[in-house]
Amino acid sequence: MRTRKVTIKDIATEAGVSVSLVSFVMTNRAGGKDVYRVNKETAQRILEVAERLRYQPNNAARTLRSGKTRTIGVIVSDISNKFFADIARCIEDLAYKHKYTVLFGSTDENPRKLENLMTVFFNRGIDGLIIVPCEGADQAIRRVAQQEIPIVLLDREVEGAELSSVVLNNCKAGIRITESLVDRGYTHIEMVSYSMSLSNIREREEGYRRCMALAGLEERIRIHHLHHDRLEQIDPVVRDARARGVEAFVFATNTLALTGLTAIHRNGWHVPQDFALACFDSNETFDIYGTAVACVRQPIEQFGREALELLIRHIEHRDQPPSPARIVLTPEIVEQGDIAASEPSSASDRAAPIPV
Amino acid sequence: MRTRKVTIKDIATEAGVSVSLVSFVMTNRAGGKDVYRVNKETAQRILEVAERLRYQPNNAARTLRSGKTRTIGVIVSDISNKFFADIARCIEDLAYKHKYTVLFGSTDENPRKLENLMTVFFNRGIDGLIIVPCEGADQAIRRVAQQEIPIVLLDREVEGAELSSVVLNNCKAGIRITESLVDRGYTHIEMVSYSMSLSNIREREEGYRRCMALAGLEERIRIHHLHHDRLEQIDPVVRDARARGVEAFVFATNTLALTGLTAIHRNGWHVPQDFALACFDSNETFDIYGTAVACVRQPIEQFGREALELLIRHIEHRDQPPSPARIVLTPEIVEQGDIAASEPSSASDRAAPIPV
DNA sequence: ATGAAAGCGCTAACAC
DNA sequence: GTGTTAGCGCTTTCAT
Numbered sequence: 001m002r003t004r005k006v007t008i009k010d011i012a013t014e015a016g017v018s019v020s021l022v023s024f025v026m027t028n029r030a031g032g033k034d035v036y037r038v039n040k041e042t043a044q045r046i047l048e049v050a051e052r053l054r055y056q057p058n059n060a061a062r063t064l065r066s067g068k069t070r071t072i073g074v075i076v077s078d079i080s081n082k083f084f085a086d087i088a089r090c091i092e093d094l095a096y097k098h099k100y101t102v103l104f105g106s107t108d109e110n111p112r113k114l115e116n117l118m119t120v121f122f123n124r125g126i127d128g129l130i131i132v133p134c135e136g137a138d139q140a141i142r143r144v145a146q147q148e149i150p151i152v153l154l155d156r157e158v159e160g161a162e163l164s165s166v167v168l169n170n171c172k173a174g175i176r177i178t179e180s181l182v183d184r185g186y187t188h189i190e191m192v193s194y195s196m197s198l199s200n201i202r203e204r205e206e207g208y209r210r211c212m213a214l215a216g217l218e219e220r221i222r223i224h225h226l227h228h229d230r231l232e233q234i235d236p237v238v239r240d241a242r243a244r245g246v247e248a249f250v251f252a253t254n255t256l257a258l259t260g261l262t263a264i265h266r267n268g269w270h271v272p273q274d275f276a277l278a279c280f281d282s283n284e285t286f287d288i289y290g291t292a293v294a295c296v297r298q299p300i301e302q303f304g305r306e307a308l309e310l311l312i313r314h315i316e317h318r319d320q321p322p323s324p325a326r327i328v329l330t331p332e333i334v335e336q337g338d339i340a341a342s343e344p345s346s347a348s349d350r351a352a353p354i355p356v
Numbered sequence: 357m358r359t360r361k362v363t364i365k366d367i368a369t370e371a372g373v374s375v376s377l378v379s380f381v382m383t384n385r386a387g388g389k390d391v392y393r394v395n396k397e398t399a400q401r402i403l404e405v406a407e408r409l410r411y412q413p414n415n416a417a418r419t420l421r422s423g424k425t426r427t428i429g430v431i432v433s434d435i436s437n438k439f440f441a442d443i444a445r446c447i448e449d450l451a452y453k454h455k456y457t458v459l460f461g462s463t464d465e466n467p468r469k470l471e472n473l474m475t476v477f478f479n480r481g482i483d484g485l486i487i488v489p490c491e492g493a494d495q496a497i498r499r500v501a502q503q504e505i506p507i508v509l510l511d512r513e514v515e516g517a518e519l520s521s522v523v524l525n526n527c528k529a530g531i532r533i534t535e536s537l538v539d540r541g542y543t544h545i546e547m548v549s550y551s552m553s554l555s556n557i558r559e560r561e562e563g564y565r566r567c568m569a570l571a572g573l574e575e576r577i578r579i580h581h582l583h584h585d586r587l588e589q590i591d592p593v594v595r596d597a598r599a600r601g602v603e604a605f606v607f608a609t610n611t612l613a614l615t616g617l618t619a620i621h622r623n624g625w626h627v628p629q630d631f632a633l634a635c636f637d638s639n640e641t642f643d644i645y646g647t648a649v650a651c652v653r654q655p656i657e658q659f660g661r662e663a664l665e666l667l668i669r670h671i672e673h674r675d676q677p678p679s680p681a682r683i684v685l686t687p688e689i690v691e692q693g694d695i696a697a698s699e700p701s702s703a704s705d706r707a708a709p710i711p712v
Numbered sequence: 713a714t715g716a717a718a719g720c721g722c723t724a725a726c727a728c
Numbered sequence: 729g730t731g732t733t734a735g736c737g738c739t740t741t742c743a744t
Contacts, residue, residue, distance in 0.1 A: 101476075
């Protein structure tokens with residue numbers, strides 16, 4: 001059987017001091033500050049006993065007493081989606097360094113699930129929340145934000161909410177990714193996007209439009225809006241486009257690009273011979289096959305880091321009036337040639353490739 | 357400012373009963389059972405007041421008192437890896453249904469990180485742990501398992517530990533995936549694997565060996581062991597193989613397959629003309645391009661579900677002596693033809709494809 | 713520089 | 729059926 005948990009009291013008894021002193025010393029050690037106000041030797045002794053007894057503070061008790069959980073919630077669209085999984089991973093790693101624990105949740109773009117998750121997390125007790133908002137959840141988020149805990153928005157923004165956010169410069173990304181197609185001489189370029197009303201998607205579209213206009217291709221502008229629930233609608237879109245002589249597509253997301261590519265192949269056409277593609281977020285195999293003419297590379301690590309640091313700052317200054325920050329990250333365009341020319345994969349941000 | 361949290365006491369006062377009765381009613385409601393031992397009307401009144409006051413139980417207090425956290429930890433190699441992300445997603449969804457919260461952690465195949473995570477999670481207070489063990493962590497896991505909390509191993513096993521586990525029948529998978537190459541007439545088949553000592557990898561290799569032997573190709577058996585930290589070593593392997601007339605590769609993991617494919621392309625060869633591939637775990641783009649002759653499809657959803665249910669069972673029967681279960685899942689082989697013939701993607705386990 | 717004591721919100725054993 | 733009570737382990741004034 002497992003031995004009874006060692007408590008602060010055991011240490012006090014063992015070290016011949018009071019519990020409050022032990023508590024004081026332990027708290028300060030955690031805070032990393034030099035121990036002050038306490039006799040150096042006493043502190044030493046307490047720490048020693050704690051070590052010897054393998055003391056581990058009880059979190060529930062701490063939370064109950066202090067009201068702080070050192071836990072944050074991260075709500076994304078789908079944690080099994082590469083983009084979000086990567087960000088989640090960054091946040092997780094960084095959070096541990098700050099001694100925070102992270103709770104994850106996925107909305108599947110369903111505002112009710114988002115609301116539910118916010119409630120569950122809130123009841124569970126969290127100090128702050130990082131959210132990728134979904135369509136139709138604006139009001140719920142605003143409401144929670146007003147009365148409850150610090151929130152940082154990720155990837156997308158919420159209208160009329162005075163909330164901190166970390167987003168990509170999606171408009172610029174839209175312009176530049178379209179530009180990469182224009183630069184290669186394509187003129188009949190159309191965009192495939194979602195019908196969902198999301199700030200990031202809308203701005204990518206705006207970027208496409210602007211670039212086309214700038215290139216004098218106004219009358220060629222055309223955006224196909226797919227329902228994220230019925231991606232098979234892309235099949236007729238592709239066939240129709242082919243019939244109308246469309247040469248290239250800009251895909252608003254990686255999922256769309258993948259779906260589009262599948263549809264193109266299913267119809268017996270090839271990339272880039274029959275259609276040129278440009279998209280947001282590449283993936284390994286796109287890279288290998290040189291599928292896309294160009295991709296927008298989003299700074300994953302920055303997304304995670306900025307969001308977490310912003311949130312922690314809010315959490316630790318809850319006394320002061322909240323001052324929302326808006327962090328806009330710069331997209332990077334990766335042209336196909338650059339990928340092909342790249343060396344055998346070497347070190348990335350993290351340690352090493354992970355086997356499965 | 358946010359109003360003071362309403363407590364059980366507020367409800368008691370408001371409803372004109374004692375706190376214990378409120379507690380009793382609330383607990384039973386959560387348990388889903390019919391309220392018994394309590395006056396129906398009183399219970400009704402309490403529930404009503406709780407509702408009106410928007411009472412939310414304080415988790416820290418509950419945990420402190422009861423010792424149960426209704427939180428479990430899930431430690432995988434890398435939560436941003438598709439295989440683990442998918443499993444994590446399943447576990448997360450299911451856990452919420454069981455009213456459990458999930459903490460995630462990634463080891464990066466580093467036994468020290470694993471140990472550290474186990475400690476952090478344990479101190480945080482969790483009721484149970486699902487672990488994908490990594491090389492060199494066997495002892496640490498055994499130690500924790502003996503004295504601490506219920507553990508379920510996932511994907512890989514630990515030698516000499518009487519622990520529950522959920523794994524694939526990797527040997528069978530190894531046989532059948534090799535078979536799919538043999539069946540197509542390839543005879544010069546080699547395997548690319550990791551040098552790491554992991555139960556699943558080892559069994560996949562064993563499967564390859566057995567199949568080759570059965571096919572009378574003993575003398576062709578050859579397994580290349582790469583260090584997961586230095587995957588660029590695959591380049592010379594591929595070149596050498598080509599020179600020796602190797603026709604096909606079996607890759608022990610998806611990451612290896614991707615790396616191998618990159619190396620093959622980098623050397624100017626093509627798939628399947630110059631090399632045929634078979635591997636574990638496909639991915640969308642492999643499917644689209646028909647890259648692999650065949651893939652092992654692991655039953656992701658089952659992995660998650662079985663592991664979680666096993667764990668919950670252990671948690672809720674901690675009084676009884678632990679009876680470890682070993683669940684072996686059956687691999688499915690997907691041949692290239694089957695993929696090409698498949699219809700436009702329709703509903704999967706979950707609701708709908710997720711945009712990014 | 714150290715200790716005593718009062719809870720944080722809840723559960724569970726027991727009393728009525 | 730319902731109320732009383734004693735903590736769970738810790739932090740935090742306030743004394744000393």
